[in-house]
Amino acid sequence: MNKVTLGFVAAAVCGLSVSSVSAAEGGNRAFNASLSVGAAYDDNYNNSSTNKLDSIEAYVSLDLSADFNMENTFLSLRYRPRYSQWMDRDDDSNDLHHNFDVVYNHTFSSKLSLGINDSLMYQELPELRQDGSLIRESNDYFYNTLSGTLAYNLSSRVRTDVSGRHVMLRYEDNDGMADRENYDIVVGSASLRRQFSPEMSVAGYFSYEDINYQGKGKTTIPIRLPGNRVEQVETVIPDRGAQTLQYGAGLEQTFSPNLVGSLRGGMTAKQFDAANADEETSPYGEVSLTFLPSPATRLSVGASRSFSKSDVITYVNSDRTSFSGGIGHDLTGRISLGLNASYSLNEYDAKQTVDTVEVAEMQDGEETIITLGATASYRFNRRNWMDFNYTRSDLSSDLRDEYKRNRFGVNWRTRL
Amino acid sequence: MTKRILMGFMAFSFVALAIGPAAAQEEEPAPIFTQGQLAQLLVKQLGLAPFLPPLPTDQECIAILLANGITPTAEGWSAGAEVNRGMLARCVVQALKQEDTVQDPSNPQSWIDALAELGISFDTVGQAVSQAQPKDQPLTREVYRTTSDPLLKRDISTSDTIVTLFFAQQVIAQMPAPTPQPRPDVTPN
Numbered sequence: 322m323n324k325v326t327l328g329f330v331a332a333a334v335c336g337l338s339v340s341s342v343s344a345a346e347g348g349n350r351a352f353n354a355s356l357s358v359g360a361a362y363d364d365n366y367n368n369s370s371t372n373k374l375d376s377i378e379a380y381v382s383l384d385l386s387a388d389f390n391m392e393n394t395f396l397s398l399r400y401r402p403r404y405s406q407w408m409d410r411d412d413d414s415n416d417l418h419h420n421f422d423v424v425y426n427h428t429f430s431s432k433l434s435l436g437i438n439d440s441l442m443y444q445e446l447p448e449l450r451q452d453g454s455l456i457r458e459s460n461d462y463f464y465n466t467l468s469g470t471l472a473y474n475l476s477s478r479v480r481t482d483v484s485g486r487h488v489m490l491r492y493e494d495n496d497g498m499a500d501r502e503n504y505d506i507v508v509g510s511a512s513l514r515r516q517f518s519p520e521m522s523v524a525g526y527f528s529y530e531d532i533n534y535q536g537k538g539k540t541t542i543p544i545r546l547p548g549n550r551v552e553q554v555e556t557v558i559p560d561r562g563a564q565t566l567q568y569g570a571g572l573e574q575t576f577s578p579n580l581v582g583s584l585r586g587g588m589t590a591k592q593f594d595a596a597n598a599d600e601e602t603s604p605y606g607e608v609s610l611t612f613l614p615s616p617a618t619r620l621s622v623g624a625s626r627s628f629s630k631s632d633v634i635t636y637v638n639s640d641r642t643s644f645s646g647g648i649g650h651d652l653t654g655r656i657s658l659g660l661n662a663s664y665s666l667n668e669y670d671a672k673q674t675v676d677t678v679e680v681a682e683m684q685d686g687e688e689t690i691i692t693l694g695a696t697a698s699y700r701f702n703r704r705n706w707m708d709f710n711y712t713r714s715d716l717s718s719d720l721r722d723e724y725k726r727n728r729f730g731v732n733w734r735t736r737l
Numbered sequence: 738m739t740k741r742i743l744m745g746f747m748a749f750s751f752v753a754l755a756i757g758p759a760a761a762q763e764e765e766p767a768p769i770f771t772q773g774q775l776a777q778l779l780v781k782q783l784g785l786a787p788f789l790p791p792l793p794t795d796q797e798c799i800a801i802l803l804a805n806g807i808t809p810t811a812e813g814w815s816a817g818a819e820v821n822r823g824m825l826a827r828c829v830v831q832a833l834k835q836e837d838t839v840q841d842p843s844n845p846q847s848w849i850d851a852l853a854e855l856g857i858s859f860d861t862v863g864q865a866v867s868q869a870q871p872k873d874q875p876l877t878r879e880v881y882r883t884t885s886d887p888l889l890k891r892d893i894s895t896s897d898t899i900v901t902l903f904f905a906q907q908v909i910a911q912m913p914a915p916t917p918q919p920r921p922d923v924t925p926n
Contacts, residue, residue, distance in 0.1 A: 386784060395781055422787040436791030468888060470791040482792070486888050508887045514794070519773060519817025522796065530887045567887060573796040578813030581800045585885065605885045611800045613813050616842070621804050627885035649806065654837020700834060703855075 354737040355384045361710070361730030366407070368716075368724040380405035397424040413447035432474045441465045461493040478516040485509055497544065500536030500558050501634055507531045520575040526587065530565040532630060537562060537595075546635045547720040548669065551682045559675035561637045562594035565628060567605065579613035589628050595676045596637040603628060603640065617651040632667065633720050635674050635683070639667040657698045665690045669720065686719035708732040771795075772809055773816035775828065776802055783807075783832055790888055807831045811843065821845070826852045 358381050365373040382403035389396040399422040406415045421441040428434045442464045470484040488506040492499040510528035517523065537560035546553050569587015576582060586606035592599065607625035614620060622645065629641040647661035667690070671683035693713040700706050710730040717723050773795030780786055780798045785805070789797050799814045808814055808831070809824035823845025830836060830851050838854060841847040884890055 388782070390781070397781065397784065397786060399784060399787070424781070424786040424791075426781075426792065434792055438787060438791045440787055468791050472792045484791070484888055506887075510888055519771070519795075519815070522794065528887050565887070567885075573794060575796060575799065575814065575816060578810065578815050579803070579808075581796060581803055581814070583796070583800070607885045609800075611803045613803055613806075613808065616808070616811050617806075619804055619806050623884075625885045629890075647804075649804075651806065651836070654835075703833065703835065 351388055351390075353384075353386045353388075355734055356737055357382045357384070357732055357734040359708075359730055359732030361728050363726070363728045365724060365726040366410075368722075368726060370723045370725075374410075376410055377408045378405050379408075393428045395424070395426040397422070399423075416445045416447065418445055419443040434472045435469070436472070437467070437469045439465070439467045459494045460498045463489070463491045463493075465489045480514045480516075482510075482512045482514070484511070497542045500539050500541045501544065503535040504630075505533050505535070506630075507533075522573045524571045524573075526567070526569055526571060526585070528567045530567070531562075532565075533562050534558070534560060544634065546678055547633050548635045548671070548674070548683050548686050549678055550684055551679075553678065553682075555677060557677065559634065559677045560595035561631055561634070561675060563591050563596075563637060564594075565589060565591045569605070580610065581612075582608070582610045584608050591628050591638060593637045593673070597674050597676055597678075597680045598637075598672050601628070601638060601673060618648070619650075620646075620648045622646045629667070631669070632688075633669060633686070635678060635720075636669045636686075637675060638673040639669055639688075642666045642668075655700045657700075659694070659696045659698075661692075661694045663690075663692045684719070688716065688718040688720065690717075691715040704736040706734050708734070769819045771816060772814055772818050772820055772824070773799070775809065775820050775825070776814065776816070779807065779828060779832065790886075823848055829857070830855075 360377060360379045362375070362377050364375045366376050366378075367374045380403060382401060384399070384401050386397065386399040388398075399420075401420040403418045403420075404415065405418075408414075419442070421439070423437075423439040425437040426434065427436075443461070444464070445461045447459055447461070466486065466488050468484065468486045470482050472480055472482045474480050486506070486508040488508075489504075491503050508528060508530045510526065512524050512526045514522050514524035536558045539558045540556055541558055543554040543556050544558075546555055567587060567589045569585065571583065571585035573583045574581070584607075586604065588602060589605045590600060590602045593601075605625075605627035607623065607627070609623035610621070612620045624642075624644045626640075626642045629639045631637055631639045633639075643663065643665040645661070645663040647659070649657065649659045651657050665688075667688040669686040669688075671685050672680055674680065674683050691714070693711075695711045697709045698706055699708075708731070710728075710732065712728045713726065715725045776795055776798035777793075779802055780789065780793065783802075783805075785801050786793075789801060795816045799816060802808070803814065807828055809820065809828055826848040827845070830839060830848055833855070835851060835855060836842070839847050839851045
């Protein structure tokens, strides 16, 4: 896939959207469009701990969507391009990002339904140079997730799902990043859900996931191997591929009309393609709660722990524990406030490393990722909003470069 | 791994055998339009479906609507309860962020009146829901979701994605992607 293809897809989506306008009659909005214009100050746009670069970004983004709601079929298309211009950024001062979302549902009968979701993201992250030296390699990328579920209702209270998913990451550069990080993930899953009451359901899950790195075994520019106590430079891309089996059960419960929760847990077994460990097993679990303490306030919290794909090239697995929370409050009918936070701990085990390094030379490692966000929105009227945003991201790592990044922004959005 | 797969199938089959046949003999309920069905419709209409798995459950739809402050009653959601005009009007007004135009929020008729004042009338559920506009900035951004579900995980998300969350609405991702590794001192050639 390339930019030309992307352009065709965008044109197709826009074409469908425009044609749906003419199809929409009697105020039935099949087509929606909105525009956002804003600016933000970023104090570390190159994610560096030692050579921070700050800048102001001005941007404009469109949000075009088209919904087709037929008797047994629902199709939703959404395209969101975003163009931004950065002040004082060497070489390439502008970015163009694209996001496409497609949702397709079809009901074959009262018992059989099909659902397909696709989300394609193209992010342009150009090479950055400062005073003649390379700060960041070019790493524009495509990221696509395609999911499908076939659901069969065994009865009004029992549903079985067979699902599949394909995740694809493709960096565009040929300077090592693509070889190291491009991957495909294929997931197959089956579940059986029993609705014991409208407020409670229990489900059993079974899933199989395969992750395959495209560049494994390729010869590349010399790369460092984080976590290795012995300074070692490698020229062959190690293989981080793995197959993960997950099985367990879940509960969804509406405890009261304003409190909804879900719980999920079970066992995971992960087998590695070319690692110093053959297989690892571990329990996994997650819990989430959404609460409406008052009509103007909503609160969500969640926690999860599971094996995860490794973000560090020397390790084949990470053990991830995450907590998250968010609160939204409508101060008045026109003013809304939001606050959110997340904390993730990634633990890397020296034994779960690629087989091109010696376990004895490797160290265990930890990474923590903290994100904070706050937003205040003011609604002028039914079509116009103003938003003020603050976000902070903080990566602390034993294994790779750390950074802290803050961003302050103001944004105006309007429905077209 | 083969043993694990077999164990997984066995566990899944056990659950299937335990709860499947008993439920298959149950009678179909009377066809009323429930709040759970309304939640399904609203999630599609408001553009929230991409944030959920394909064919989400009623509870999954209710949770995301609750997180966005949309409820058919002041108390919240009851998936099995029947929907009336007041509930419908309330959801549409909230989706349009026009709550401040409602004279008496405790009176369902006020929500219907507020909708009428906005020039929106409806006779059917579909007609009402179709008036709700997609949330161009879903409040799900306020929820950094963490999940262990391989059907939902999003592993990509550069730090740039994190800071553009509020603009690009890429909300489900929160983990940084691998940052480009610094070039080593040695270079080719």
